[in-house]
Structures are given as structure tokens and as C-alpha cells.
Amino acid sequence: MNNNNLNHEISEELHEECGVFGIYDLDGNDTTSSIYYGLFALQHRGQESCGIAVSDTEGPKRKVLSHKDMGLVNEVFTPEILEKLSGDIGIGHVRYSTAGSSTRENAQPLVLNYVKGTLGIAHNGNLINALELREELEYTGAIFQTTIDSEVIAYHIARERLNCGSVEQAVARAMDKIKGAYSLIVMSPRKLIAARDPLGFKPLVLGKRENAYVFASETCALDAVGAEFIRDVLPGEIVTVTRDGVFSDTSRCNQNEARCIFEYIYFARPDSSFDGVSVYGSRIMAGRILAKLHPVEADLVVGVPDSGNAAALGYSMESGIPYGNAFVKNNYVGRTFIKPKQSQRETSVKIKLNVLKDIVKDKRIIMIDDSIVRGTTSARIVGMLKAAGAKEVHVRISSPAFKHPCYFGTDIPSGDQLIANGHTVEEINNMLGSDSLGYLDIESLPNLIGEGMKFCDACFSGNYPMEPPTQDIRGEQG
Structure with missing residues (x-):
């Protein structure tokens, strides 16, 4: 027996990088507790940090409140903390990171204040051109507070928002620049937006509970909050929820899909289903x-x-x-x-x-x-x-x-x-x-x-669905 191979100090277990959850409750009922229970159902997708951000569309200043920290969902969120977070739109995130990036600063959701207001983002996946995009932003004066590629996405959405008429248009323009795997949930003061990368690496589903619309990484999170599964967010699709209804942009959808096969083998909870499977x-x-x-x-x-x-x-x-x-x-x-x-x-x-x-x-x-x-x-x-x-x-x-x-x-x-x-x-x-x-x-x-x-089996075959990066960018995922 080769003890050199069997005594490796790094953990043997594989980890998904994160899980995302978002809800727009038109009645404003139990939004924060729904996010809490949704994240609890997604805890298997990330056990190092978690966070919740909420926006009150009825408030006079539409203030965004957030809390995040290192630890499991039930460790980070006490009843006292949850009581301070109220609103009718909210997003949540659970995260796992590889060595070197497990810090409170890298916990999500990210909340940015910019000239157009406030932007919250929760991201599952990893960009292969994050370093390139980060350097471009830094040369134009951007100052980063984290080491995760989710902040790169947030910056691009915020900058694009200055040049277009809506947040969902800004998300669409950002998607034209970023490359890799991403299931995103974006929160503005009045809208909840979900987007999935054109290859559909990571799952993202849409559900409904009375007058509330829910997005989540897996259907088990919909079950946990009593929401009925409506459908999967399509690879490349952008879905926007406002008080006027639900709107879809499928202009970036294509047939060249590459779902992560390991979601079905290991990552997802067995009581979940997505993409009809x-x-x-x-x-x-x-x-x-x-x-x-x-x-x-x-x-x-x-x-x-x-x-x-x-x-x-x-x-x-x-x-x-x-x-x-x-x-x-x-x-x-x-x-x-x-x-x-x-x-x-x-x-x-x-x-x-x-x-x-x-x-x-x-x-x-x-x-x-x-x-x-x-x-x-x-x-x-x-x-x-x-x-x-x-x-x-x-x-x-x-x-x-x-x-x-x-x-x-x-x-x-x-x-x-x-x-x-x-x-x-x-x-x-x-x-x-x-x-x-x-x-x-x-x-x-x-x-x-x-x-x-269609699915991605690159970890087994070496056949990557897009050109991999020239340098190893892993370890700073969203």
C-alpha cells in the first residue's frame, strides 16, 4: 500500500461551490424566513459561509438590509438577526470555497451601492475569464473588496446599468462579456432577476407560492418553502420578476448546452430534479x-x-x-x-x-x-x-x-x-x-x-465545452 498517496492532507471530499435562493413575495409575507429555510435545504451545496440580503419595495427609501458570515445557516442566523431583515424581495447564498479564499469578505450575497441605487447578487459557478475582466476593471479605477469572481460580475452589471434602461438589460450585456459557469440571482430595489449561463452548467429553477415567485439552485429548496415547481430556467435565459409580472429573455439561449453531469451523480440532493431529470x-x-x-x-x-x-x-x-x-x-x-x-x-x-x-x-x-x-x-x-x-x-x-x-x-x-x-x-x-x-x-x-x-463530462474525458483558461483560476469561485 502506497502511504504517500493515502495520507494526503487535503480533504478527499468534493464540493459544490455554492447554492443560491431568491424570492419576490408580492404580499411581503415571511420573505426572510423563506430564504432561511431555502438555504437550509441547500446547505449541502456549501458549508463554509452564508448570507441573506433583502429589499423593501414599499419603504420610502427602499433600503437593502443584509447579513452574512462564516458558518452554517443555523449558526449564522439567529432569530434576533432574522427579525432585523425584512422586505418583500430577498436573495440568499451558501458557499464552499477551496483553500485560500475562505473569508467573511468573500461570503455572499454581495451588495453594491452605486449611482443608480443598490444591487445585490448571489452566484453559483466559476468564470474562466475572471482574471482578465478583473484587470480591465482595475485599470479603469475599480477597487475590489473580495477575491471572488462574483464581484467581477456585479461590477459589470453596475457599469452596464449606467448605459442602458433597466437592470435586466445590464445583466444581458454583462452576460455577453463573462465566460464560464454561472447561475445568478440579482436583486435591485424593485426587481428580482435570475440568469443561467448559455451552456447551463449549473441548475436553476423557478417556483411559485401564492403571490410569491421563487428561484433556487434545486427543487428541494422550493419544497422546503412550500413553493410549486414551475420550470427550469433555460440555459442562457434571463427571467425578471416585478410587480407587473414575470418576463423572460431567451435571446441568448442556444442548443450548445453542457450541464454538469456530476450534479446528478453527487452534488444535488436525491429529492431534487432539474432539466426534467x-x-x-x-x-x-x-x-x-x-x-x-x-x-x-x-x-x-x-x-x-x-x-x-x-x-x-x-x-x-x-x-x-x-x-x-x-x-x-x-x-x-x-x-x-x-x-x-x-x-x-x-x-x-x-x-x-x-x-x-x-x-x-x-x-x-x-x-x-x-x-x-x-x-x-x-x-x-x-x-x-x-x-x-x-x-x-x-x-x-x-x-x-x-x-x-x-x-x-x-x-x-x-x-x-x-x-x-x-x-x-x-x-x-x-x-x-x-x-x-x-x-x-x-x-x-x-x-x-x-x-x-447534452452535458459536460470534462473531469472524466478532458473534453471541455469551452477553451479552459491558460492559468489555474480555481479557488476564488462564487
Whole structure:
């Protein structure tokens, strides 16, 4: 076993960069609490910081109030803080960042005061031309308060607003300049605007509850606030909500779409659906395909919680091998969790997961997980199963092997840190200490979401839907 690969200090887990939520309640009822519960439902998309900004369109000065900080939603927002935030338009954000950019200044929503008034923005994704645009703005006198590309977007919207008749037109002009992945929710004193990049990398949905319109990264957030799903925001579409109704601009929509396939495999909650596809159904299908591609004799199929559970059930359904729960997950490990010292690093996995020994003892186990990044965590979980008495552990992965970095809002690291780069499947199997290893193949990915739907699989194939940046710009995402 290669300990150099298995003792990498960087976290094995992959992270989505953020989740966004916005609401325009024409009656002004419970706007702030709706954002709170919406963000709570999206907490899985970002656990490092969060924020809420609200605007009161009926107030004499249309003042924007906001609060953001480091931490989970229930850590940052106390009842006392929520009571101070009132309005009929509001946006919210949960964020995860890679190393070096986890600061309160980078928390969202961003709120800008400029000559035309106030602008709030919440962004999910990553721009590939952010550095270029930032330098252009700095040479014209712009002073940045953060290191995130969301501020670049906000500056461009504000500047374009000086030269056009409406905020939604300014958003459209900004979209002509920015490149990459973005699902945006923009709040002006009187309007709520949602926009999705023309390739549709990140999900964005529209819902309605009585006289309120809601935008969110996932449908589970609509469910959390009692809103009915209306439809997905189309790739390239701009949707504007005012007191006069809902208006759509589809002039930037095209057929060259590239949805992030990993949203269906891992990031999204299983009870969400977007672009007409059930996340839970996608994961069941992945498990079924794995059972056909990599059959093995075993006594029990188990999933690594939470994203591996549905795929494990699918494997069981297809193979006929019983499905069971082998792990107890600690759901209370928040951002304040103190990582152990080098000599105690094994504890970091055991704190989050524990094995049900009575379930796995003397059994041949098929362990389903969503991915292997560096191999660190997978090796430790295999070791935990064998230490609990499992006779065999056969690892099955419900995605292809990671071989390339992502530049569009997912913190898949550079190739030299990915275990699948430079190692064969058999070598990885030996490094994990498992009895066999099988990945989903790239050719099966269309079956997860339906033939004909276009998606991005660059992290597996290296085929990027747009030219990647010449320098690594990851780590400062919105």
C-alpha cells in the first residue's frame, strides 16, 4: 500500500461551490424566513459561509438590509438577526470555497451601492475569464473588496446599468462579456432577476407560492418553502420578476448546452430534479449499470452515505444481492470540527462514519461510492469494513475515473493529485486494499439523464465545452 498517496492532507471530499435562493413575495409575507429555510435545504451545496440580503419595495427609501458570515445557516442566523431583515424581495447564498479564499469578505450575497441605487447578487459557478475582466476593471479605477469572481460580475452589471434602461438589460450585456459557469440571482430595489449561463452548467429553477415567485439552485429548496415547481430556467435565459409580472429573455439561449453531469451523480440532493431529470432516478440507474458492468458474487450491497445509497440500491435491484446499511453517519460535523493531527488523521473519517459490525461481519461486501479523488477516504473506509470483520470488500464507483480538473465551479483538483492519473484500476484497487474495483464507464453517462441531453463530462474525458483558461483560476469561485 502506497502511504504517500493515502495520507494526503487535503480533504478527499468534493464540493459544490455554492447554492443560491431568491424570492419576490408580492404580499411581503415571511420573505426572510423563506430564504432561511431555502438555504437550509441547500446547505449541502456549501458549508463554509452564508448570507441573506433583502429589499423593501414599499419603504420610502427602499433600503437593502443584509447579513452574512462564516458558518452554517443555523449558526449564522439567529432569530434576533432574522427579525432585523425584512422586505418583500430577498436573495440568499451558501458557499464552499477551496483553500485560500475562505473569508467573511468573500461570503455572499454581495451588495453594491452605486449611482443608480443598490444591487445585490448571489452566484453559483466559476468564470474562466475572471482574471482578465478583473484587470480591465482595475485599470479603469475599480477597487475590489473580495477575491471572488462574483464581484467581477456585479461590477459589470453596475457599469452596464449606467448605459442602458433597466437592470435586466445590464445583466444581458454583462452576460455577453463573462465566460464560464454561472447561475445568478440579482436583486435591485424593485426587481428580482435570475440568469443561467448559455451552456447551463449549473441548475436553476423557478417556483411559485401564492403571490410569491421563487428561484433556487434545486427543487428541494422550493419544497422546503412550500413553493410549486414551475420550470427550469433555460440555459442562457434571463427571467425578471416585478410587480407587473414575470418576463423572460431567451435571446441568448442556444442548443450548445453542457450541464454538469456530476450534479446528478453527487452534488444535488436525491429529492431534487432539474432539466426534467430526477436525481434519485439517475443514481438508481448508475447502480443498475454498475451491476451489469462489474458483477461479483457477494452477500450484501452497501452505499457510502449519502450519495452512494441510491446507487447501491440500484445495484441491488439489478443484481438481486440484498441491500443493507453498513454505516452510521454523524450529521453534526460542522465547520467547527477540529481536524486531527497527522498522527490521528484516521479519526477524521471515523468521526463522520462508523461501521455496523453485526451487519458486515463474515460477509462479502459490495461497497458503492460516488467517486474516488485521491483515494485517501476510500482506503480508510475499506479498512474500516475489513476491521469490522468483512470477508471481502468489492468497491464499485458510480462515476467514471477523475482524470482532469474542473474549471466551472467544482473543486476537482489538478491531475497530479488525482489517483486515477498514472495508475491503472488494478493499481488503485491494491492501494485501496479492496478485493476488486469497478468504475462506471463514460459511455454509460447518457443513460443517467436520458439520450439526447447534452452535458459536460470534462473531469472524466478532458473534453471541455469551452477553451479552459491558460492559468489555474480555481479557488476564488462564487
